[in-house]
Amino acid sequence: MRQALGTGSPNTVIRMLDTWRGSLAQRLQEVIKLPGVPPEAGQAFAEIWRLALAHAETLARAALTEEQNTLLLSKRP
Secondary structure, eight states, rough: OHHSOOOOOOOHHHHHHHHHHHHHHHHHHHTTTTTTTTTHHHHHHHHHEEEEEEEHHHHHHHHHHHHHHHHHHHHHO
């Protein structure tokens, strides 16, 4: 995301991901309600999305922790 934006603090990136994630979840709910989409398929999409979000959050938190640790270490005398 930073590469695409050319900037972005960890807090900004996480806030943007939260916004994107929220709107995508809403769009997925609309897809699940489409006629012709079996309920099982909609549930499968929702579960895949839930797993993808959990994985992305784990990666984002790990990156944030790494950056925070780097900043803390660089401030030591």
